[in-house]
Amino acid sequence: MIDKLFRPLxxxxxxxxxAPPTVVWDLVSDVTRIGEFSPETFEARWIRGSSGPEVGAQFKGxxxxxxxxxxxxxxxxxxxxxxxxxxEFAVGNDEVTANNxxxxxxxxxxxxxxxxxFRVQPNLMMRAYWLALGPLRGRTNERGMRTTLERMKAVVES
Structure with missing residues (x-):
């Protein structure tokens, strides 16, 4: 049980x-296109004055x-x-990050x-969530990431 509490999240x-990194970069950093690739996030848009990728820019997924x-x-x-x-981006509100x-x-x-x-924040609430649902959610995340990357691959290689 203790080992499960401390396994990586x-x-x-x-x-x-x-495809060269410049082509791939244009795709992974354009959050407005995520709906074409992700099985879970079907749209995103820049908010709060942000219009593109830079540290501190914000968007809603x-x-x-x-x-x-x-x-x-x-x-x-x-x-x-x-x-x-x-x-990389953090998911959460202005005070609390759930994951990256x-x-x-x-x-x-x-x-x-x-x-x-992905990296889940190691706070007590997220550790409890991960203890209960981590194996299932981890597999779901990995399937989703593979789907996302394979869909991106099809676009950059076409």
Missing amino acids: TGEVTVHMD HVRRNGIGPTYWTLCTVTACEPERVF WGYRLEPEAGGTRVTEY
Whole structure:
């Protein structure tokens, strides 16, 4: 039981894309296109004066949990933005972050190694949630990340 409380609250999926990092970057950092790729987030828009990827920029994501519901909006804030390398954002309100999502890009074999990842905040509430539903949610997240990356791959390689 104690081991479960302290296991990592993270997951990631990596896919090679036959496209240069500049092309992949344009796709992963354009949150307004996420609805084309994600099985859960079907739209997003920049808010509060933000219009593109930069640290501190904010957007809202419209999510259909597990692809079926419930449906809700989430506030997201860009926390890392290094063109052609990393794009990460925190999900939560202005005071509390529930988790972080991101993409790491690395040049590889004439294309790009793209890793999508999530990191749940290790506070007591999220640890309790992860203890109860972590294995199921982790698998769902990993399936969703693979779907998202494969859909992106199809676009950048076409």
